[in-house]
Amino acid sequence: MNTKMQATVERPPQAIAPSLVWIMAVTCGVVVANIYYNQPLLQSIASSLSLSEKAVGWIATITQVGYTLGLLFMVPLGDKFERKRLILLMLTGATVFLLIAGFTLSYPILLIASLFIGIFSSVPQLLLPMAAHLAPDESRGKVVGKVMSGLLIGILLSRTVSGYVGAHFGWQTMFLAGGGLMLVIMALLYTRLPDSQPTYTGTYGSLMKSLWTLVRTLPPLRQAAATSLFQFGAFSAFWTTLVFFLEGPDYQFKSDIVGLFGLIGAVGALAAPLAGRSADKRGPRPTILAGMAVGIVAFALMGILSKSLLVVILGVILLDMGQQLTHISNQTKVFALKPEARSRLNTVYMSSAFAGGSLGSFLGMMAWTSGQWPAVCLLGIILISIGLFLNRKAN
Template sequence: MMKSMHETHNTQQPAIPGYLIFMLALTAGMAVASLYYCQPLLALLGNDFHLNSATVGTLPTLTQAGYALGLMLLIPLGDKFDRRRVILVKGLALAAALAFTAVSPGLALLLVASFIVGITATMAQDVIPTAAAMTDSRQRGRVVGQVMTGLLTGILLSRVFSGFIGEWFGWRSVYLAAAAAMLLVTILLWRALPRFTPASTLSVGQLYRSMFSLLATHAKLQKAAVAQGLLNAAFSAFWSTLALMLYQNFHLGSSAAGLFGLAGAVGALTAPFFGKAADRFGPQRMTRIGALLTGVSFLLMLFAGSAINTTWYLPILAVLTVSFDMGVQMCLISHQTIIYNTAPHAMSRANAILLAGVFIGMTSGSLVASQLFSHWGWQAVIAFATLVSTLALLLRLLPERRTMISDSVI
């Protein structure tokens, strides 16, 4: 018989089974992977539908737009409704959207399907607060880190999976396989996940409005959203211009930039360690270490830029890419631990606010970096990344302000 789990402010929770942590990590990875399947398939899609590069490029854009909309409108609902039901409904909807993509006969339906895939792929961000809600606050960092490993691995492997399957079996096979896998994992979650008592009694309209009160009354949430936004601005600035720098300075193609992307594997593999460290040493301390590691990495890149045309620049850049990626991931996991412990009654809304900060940082970082690179080159981009990551460190070093508690956010 399905058990029910009450979300309370009590830090004492029974240990979450290891198999369930694995299933949640797998679900997060599979859901977020749906956002990236199309990227290696754009050429195949363009040939199949006779589209130019500009038109076919709208597919990943629409998918990301759907994801952004889902983050703001759907993620907060995890506090209003049974988390299990939210995840299962989204899982079925995502499986249907992936199948719909696979059988789309033309561009119009393909665009609609891509948008729906983006919206429903936000179930990845429902899984993380669900795992946190099932975990004792003293072990929350470890569990969040393990689930984040699944999410980050999904991002890394999604392009490899879709590229290989698409080349040998066609792009439709990618989405059919993904739809079947998502349906299977949703059925498994239906059997394994307990029901959750909703954390909030607010109406849906009040729930959305309460996010402003939540942000205004929780200083730790404010600091987490702004600091992570700054770090992700640096992250996005680097990655959005790296391929251009490699081509202009070293005449290297996109495959070289892809190899640098393997740095993300380090962040994925070390995520559980960062979570355990947040539990042991405190997430506030870990955010300071992570921000310091990120800032120092970009500062060393700035110094190394004086020798950008030498043979040893690229090895140094690769090492520093690994170190700054580790710093950003360390901060993200620690910030998630902070917000879940700060607002246990509003984990989904707090997660939506943190992700809004991440999204704003990523978008603004990419926009600023494109202008800096166009007018002043790669060194200007790295200087910007150094500046904003240093600001994040200074913000984390500020003393914590007392949080005001308001019943209106519950």
């Protein structure tokens, strides 16, 4: 890579304030929730707009696609532009499109709004490299784990909140409330988030080309990205179809009860700081492998004993725990590869993850329409097993 395109890396402080870590964690949780509000609401949206299950499933998929596009084309700018200003600009965009989604009754407009909600809600992937940069080397995994736990809990609790709001106030109310939350977060970050000087001075074109250079020259990055694609694909397939399973003939739950499964999954998300500490002490590989094994067990249990509510609950906890163990350890490994390029490293890694999420949502709906819940669980086992195969050799 041409050295004239890079500036010197700013020296991080010896410690990052605990209050700032929590602000970052809360922000990640609240912002990433934007792309998951729709999942418990799919049945309500389908009824309101007279859509089929297949058509309404595209709302979840296109939101994931938007998030992936944001990761690929927006997040690398964190190495080129001042991050705080970029974050506030993106949150403004998220606010606008959440409000559009909340006011529309048009399926095409809702799809377009969902795409841009995904694009502008990729803000957490700017905050995570910032947290990794501010943290000392010896506690980087721990700090990333704490910030990531906020993101993961936001993913899960968004379903709980959304399911309750949708059942009692209507699906549009959730999008409007999400827009209001963005305004609150913007005010908090404006006053508390520190400025972050860019580490890259080249053009946008050279910045994007450097992504391929990182992929080509860093085998551990390729392995982590591929692993994340398949594991997060399985995770997304599960959560996209869970609402149809739980509202189906076996359980006949309403959206508010379905949303509570996000709260159950948050128990598994508590593994995120543990994964970070494990990566700091023992290296990431053992935790990555353990997380994938736990995910496979979760899908097997839920597929075989799907009529037992207790087993489904246990499966949700195990699946989310496995996801966090693998993801945090992978991310800690990736951030250590090239400190001056952490936004771009995170772009490659998370773009792969959410490309897998988009694929998983699509394949999950196909599995559901062809074979219902057993097919979804089999799909999850296959996807995670591919990721496990890719980790047969250490990188």
